[in-house]
Amino acid sequence: MNQKQQKEKYDLLVIGGGPSGMMAAGVAAENGKKVLLLEKNSELGKKLKITGGGRCNITNATYDVRSFLLKFGDAGKFLHSTFSQFDIRDTFTFFESRDLPMKIEPGNRAFPKTEKALDVFKVMEKYIDHKNITVLKNCSVEKISVAKQKGVVNSVETNKGIYVADNYIIATGGTSHPETGSTGDGFGWLEKIGHSVHTTSPNIVPLKVRDKWVKSLSGTSLSDIKITFSVNNKRIFSRTGKILFTHFGISGPLILNSAHRVSDMLHEGIVTATIDTYPKIDIGVLEKNILGIFDENKNKSFKNIIKQIAPNGLTQTILDLNIIKDPEVKVHSVSKEQRKELANALKSLSMQIVDLMGMDRAVVSGGGIPLEEIDTKTMRSKIFSNLYLTGDILHINRPSGGYSLQLCWTTGHVAGTLQ
């Protein structure tokens, strides 16, 4: 089908079949609009299907919109009118009324009860299976043509021809996990036609570490630990929770949500992260506890009691520090200085953060189109009166925890109403 063949007159053309594009297309169709949805992959929702480790953290059940929007920093103030039209409760209603009950986990993270991202996708797939929607897969948009003086988008060029509609939504996502189709195409077009684009960088992303002890713990996770990030030995911030060790460094929600700040710190100097494995007690109490364990096990070898001292998974790491050279040594022979050193190590295991991991491992990319250039009441571009933007293409910093998908549901819903 090319422009000549395009018999149908479309009210709306949506580029990108991710969560925000599908939501927008569905809403428009429900309102009686004829919609054409173009997706360059052979399937829709490729990224949606891998969200939340395959479980899909669909939203964050912080129902009070004001509190919810605080998580978006400066961008939050632009989003009140957007969320007044479709908020967190609306997301619950949307999915639960389509036979997808949800459950809430710590941190207000909401998941489908089935714990399957695929089930979330299926709801969206069914939603857009509508007589008013034509879906074209394997259709890659290459260019957008505009009449700048009139402030309108005229048409889009694709590998399958040129398509025309009264309105356009760009929902091509950011640049994280590019293998899912989010290769940042929308940024290029939007910059060419006059929008500004904040440089994209990995945002919610694991951290790269070279220290051998970290890599040797690959696959281990530690709960209830405190991690302190410093630049050139100056403490910048600390977080407490769970971290996951990987073959390249450290990950887990706590780390992903620290990456944005660490990224800035990496420009300022040498960044270290120090782990306190016993954050609830001070060093004096820890030393006493260790002494107690030593007293009860005087004649055992150090190797045999280390498990009682170091958190699960860390015993070999502590042995490898060589504070006590011979692990077979009887506990009564361990000196006071060695005991103190042991306590110190458990309170301050240090590693150097060398970089953020790349886009291939990022959950979300930072950067994108600034909200100042969008009328956030409608999600319409302030430059082109028939152009709307949704989802990850927008420059909104946010933590992990369901916030990104909620942004997709909300911006997609609002844009799809074509106000």
Ligand SMILES: Cc1cc2nc3c(=O)[nH]c(=O)nc-3n(C[C@H](O)[C@H](O)[C@H](O)COP(=O)(O)OP(=O)(O)OC[C@H]3O[C@@H](n4cnc5c(N)ncnc54)[C@H](O)[C@@H]3O)c2cc1C
């Ligand atoms: C591993 C991972 C896990 C995640 N887990 C969660 C989670 O649990 N909870 C959460 O809230 N968020 C999560 N996210 C973030 C969430 O997936 C994104 O915020 C969301 O997918 C963005 O949706 P979108 O509609 O903006 O774009 P995308 O999902 O990126 O979809 C864009 C679509 O546009 C298509 N496209 C791009 N260019 C073109 C073109 N030129 N022509 C035609 N089509 C094009 C792409 O192929 C793609 O299908 C996760 C992200 C990743 C990578």
